[in-house]
Amino acid sequence: MNINLYVRILNPIFMTTLSEENYLKAIFHLERKSKDGVNTNALAEKMETKPSSVTDMLKKLAEKKLVDYKKYQGAKLSKKGRITAVEIIRKHRLWEVFLVEKLDFAWDEVHDIAEQLEHVRSRKLTAELDRFLNYPKRDPHGDPIPDADGNFDLNNRILLSELEEGDTGTFAGVKDSSSEFLKYLDKQNITLEKEIHILEKESFDHSIKIKIDGKTKHISGLAANNLYIKIS
Amino acid sequence: MNINLYVRILNPIFMTTLSEENYLKAIFHLERKSKDGVNTNALAEKMETKPSSVTDMLKKLAEKKLVDYKKYQGAKLSKKGRITAVEIIRKHRLWEVFLVEKLDFAWDEVHDIAEQLEHVRSRKLTAELDRFLNYPKRDPHGDPIPDADGNFDLNNRILLSELEEGDTGTFAGVKDSSSEFLKYLDKQNITLEKEIHILEKESFDHSIKIKIDGKTKHISGLAANNLYIKIS
DNA sequence: ACCCGAATTTAGGCGAAACTAAAAATTTGT
DNA sequence: ACAAATTTTTAGTTTCGCCTAAATTCGGGT
Numbered sequence: 001m002n003i004n005l006y007v008r009i010l011n012p013i014f015m016t017t018l019s020e021e022n023y024l025k026a027i028f029h030l031e032r033k034s035k036d037g038v039n040t041n042a043l044a045e046k047m048e049t050k051p052s053s054v055t056d057m058l059k060k061l062a063e064k065k066l067v068d069y070k071k072y073q074g075a076k077l078s079k080k081g082r083i084t085a086v087e088i089i090r091k092h093r094l095w096e097v098f099l100v101e102k103l104d105f106a107w108d109e110v111h112d113i114a115e116q117l118e119h120v121r122s123r124k125l126t127a128e129l130d131r132f133l134n135y136p137k138r139d140p141h142g143d144p145i146p147d148a149d150g151n152f153d154l155n156n157r158i159l160l161s162e163l164e165e166g167d168t169g170t171f172a173g174v175k176d177s178s179s180e181f182l183k184y185l186d187k188q189n190i191t192l193e194k195e196i197h198i199l200e201k202e203s204f205d206h207s208i209k210i211k212i213d214g215k216t217k218h219i220s221g222l223a224a225n226n227l228y229i230k231i232s
Numbered sequence: 233m234n235i236n237l238y239v240r241i242l243n244p245i246f247m248t249t250l251s252e253e254n255y256l257k258a259i260f261h262l263e264r265k266s267k268d269g270v271n272t273n274a275l276a277e278k279m280e281t282k283p284s285s286v287t288d289m290l291k292k293l294a295e296k297k298l299v300d301y302k303k304y305q306g307a308k309l310s311k312k313g314r315i316t317a318v319e320i321i322r323k324h325r326l327w328e329v330f331l332v333e334k335l336d337f338a339w340d341e342v343h344d345i346a347e348q349l350e351h352v353r354s355r356k357l358t359a360e361l362d363r364f365l366n367y368p369k370r371d372p373h374g375d376p377i378p379d380a381d382g383n384f385d386l387n388n389r390i391l392l393s394e395l396e397e398g399d400t401g402t403f404a405g406v407k408d409s410s411s412e413f414l415k416y417l418d419k420q421n422i423t424l425e426k427e428i429h430i431l432e433k434e435s436f437d438h439s440i441k442i443k444i445d446g447k448t449k450h451i452s453g454l455a456a457n458n459l460y461i462k463i464s
Numbered sequence: 465a466c467c468c469g470a471a472t473t474t475a476g477g478c479g480a481a482a483c484t485a486a487a488a489a490t491t492t493g494t
Numbered sequence: 495a496c497a498a499a500t501t502t503t504t505a506g507t508t509t510c511g512c513c514t515a516a517a518t519t520c521g522g523g524t
Contacts, residue, residue: 019481040502053482055503060480072489072502103360116352122345128335251511272472285512287473292510304472304519 016066018119021088023047023057024066027077028085037074083150087126090146092118093139094129100140101133107140108182141182142173142192142228157228160196160208161221167198169229171212176226188217196229248298250351253320255279255289256298259309260317269306315382319358322378324350325371326361332372333365339372340414373414374405374424374460389460392428393438393453399430401461403444408458420449428461 016024026046030038040058044051062069066081077085095117099105105113127148130136136145137153144153157172171194174181185191190212199216200209206221219227248256258278262270272290276283294301298313309317327349331337337345359380362368368377369385376385389404403426406413417423422444431448432441438453451459 017480041500049481050483051502052484052504056481099357103357103364105356105360109356113352113354113357116354117349120345120348122348124337124341125331125335125345128337132335249510273470281511282513283472284474284514288511 015121016064016084019057020061020064020066021084021119023054023061024077024081024085025088025092027067027075028082028089031077034074037069037076039074043075086146086150086152088118090148090150091120091126093143093145094126094133094136096139096141097133097136097145098129106182106186108177108179108186110140111177111179138173138192140192141177142171157230159225160198160210160219160227160229161206161224163198163208163229163231165198165201167229167231168195169231170195171227172230173228174226175228181223181226184223189213190227195232248296248316251289252293252296252298253316253351255286255293256309256313256317257320257324259299259307260314260321263309266306269301269308271306275307318378318382318384320350322380322382323352323358325375325377326358326365326368328371328373329365329368329377330361338414338418340409340411340418342372343409343411370405370424372424373409374403389462391457392430392440392442392451392459392461393456395430395440395461395463397430397433399461399463400427401463402427403459404462405460406458407460413455413458416455421445422459427464 023043026043027038030042030046034042040051040054043058044054047054058067058069058075061067061075061081065078066084067075068078069075092114095114096110099110099113100107130148135147139145142157144155146152158169159175163169171190171192173192174185194212197211198208199211202208206224208219208221208224210217210219255275258275259270262274262278266274272283272286275290276286279286290299290301290307293299293307293313297310298316299307300310301307324346327346328342331342331345332339362380367379371377374389376387378384390401391407395401403422403424405424406417426444429443430440431443434440438456440451440453440456442449442451
């Protein structure tokens with residue numbers, strides 16, 4: 001694609017380029033980890049680019065009032081930037097639901113495709129897709145889908161690794177949704193909504209013994225740190 | 233997105249840029265009009281760009297073996313270029329069907345959105361979408377949808393303006409699918425598949441008197457030249 | 465055959481978003 | 495507190511696809 005053509009055609013109203021949208025999304029995701037400004041190196045790593053490129057882009061985004069940015073102090077989304085980011089995340093997650101529910105994709109196959117679809121511009125398309133899918137509240141990985149006004153479901157989930165022996169909950173999502181991890185869960189027959197009891201925590205390696213489907217399973221500390229549980 | 237990033241990520245296999253895809257599509261459509269090479273000016277007009285830009289792009293496409301191009305002699309799609317173009321057209325038309333059939337869009341609203349969706353890269357997505365839509369043969373404007381091997385339905389349609397008095401057929405598509413024309417047809421209640429009888433041709437202004445839904449209607453020469461009929 | 469006008473290509477530039485290398489600012493460790 | 499290490503920014507290039515202006519080439523008419 002020619003990015004210039006793209007910009008010329010789509011920009012007249014108010015527009016972000018594809019690259020800008022991806023940065024906004026990345027900043028959004030990084031913000032919840034790093035309390036104050038997202039730093040250049042972290043963003044560069046997430047975007048698989050060089051810090052110097054990030055600096056360039058942050059200047060551009062700051063000029064467009066999409067982020068608050070001061071030299072050497074990292075970036076934060078502005079209100080306008082946050083709205084844009086949430087819109088893209090909404091589209092991404094809706095498309096993931098579409099791919100899994102309607103086109104029979106597996107939950108580990110949808111990310112890259114949704115990453116392309118999320119940039120399609122049409123408010124009406126997003127709204128109609130939402131309706132067609134029956135206003136889903138969660139994507140296939142358990143992540144909340146913002147509504148048309150950008151409101152998320154409250155994230156009332158907790159990592160499996162943070163639960164105590166004797167606790168009970170249902171599997172409510174993954175933190176890291178890499179294909180490998182998702183396939184591992186498939187193999188373990190761990191699917192969304194299943195009830196999980198914490199039987200025992202091993203302090204030595206942080207592994208956890210759980211009961212699921214009436215069976216006992218051992219979950220490594222690493223895996224337990226990637227599994228969200230909703231406490232019942 | 234950054235176009236370079238985009239290309240770096242997607243290109244390793246074999247990849248065309250968005251701009252290249254749009255050129256290939258445009259050349260494909262122009263080829264059926266101009267028997268020999270598509271000329272630079274026509275392409276420039278279709279792409280809403282300048283002839284000099286077209287020359288640049290044709291060189292690039294020629295280098296990638298997507299078109300056969302010799303200076304001052306216009307361009308033709310190579311086999312590889314045609315395959316690529318047909319794939320994009322297939323995606324475009326499938327998405328149009330999706331938008332109309334599943335998301336309740338009107339037939340005059342889908343073009344711009346499909347124009348974006350057609351560039352999403354995933355063979356599996358296209359295949360699953362096709363299945364989900366039940367392997368449609370025509371898009372909402374009556375244009376044939378190539379199958380996965382790139383085969384089109386034979387175009388056994390003829391313009392209304394080319395029929396003779398007494399002929400009978402069914403409305404099978406539009407040549408110009410501008411929103412205005414489509415809305416005009418909506419107003420006239422002329423929808424795909426409807427039976428049409430040619431009652432009278434006015435040689436003075438090429439307007440045509442037809443019978444449709446048991447009623448008599450007058451179609452201007454201009455409109456008649458944009459309506460495809462399938463002879464029964 | 466030649467000239468004129470139209471079509472096309474060349475040459476030189478620009479903006480986006482990346483890159484490398486080098487400079488500057490900040491943070492850290494002692 | 496201050497030098498060293500790290501982070502971030504600046505400066506200068508590159509590629510893509512566009513642009514304008516200027517040069518070619520083609521093709522039709524006399």
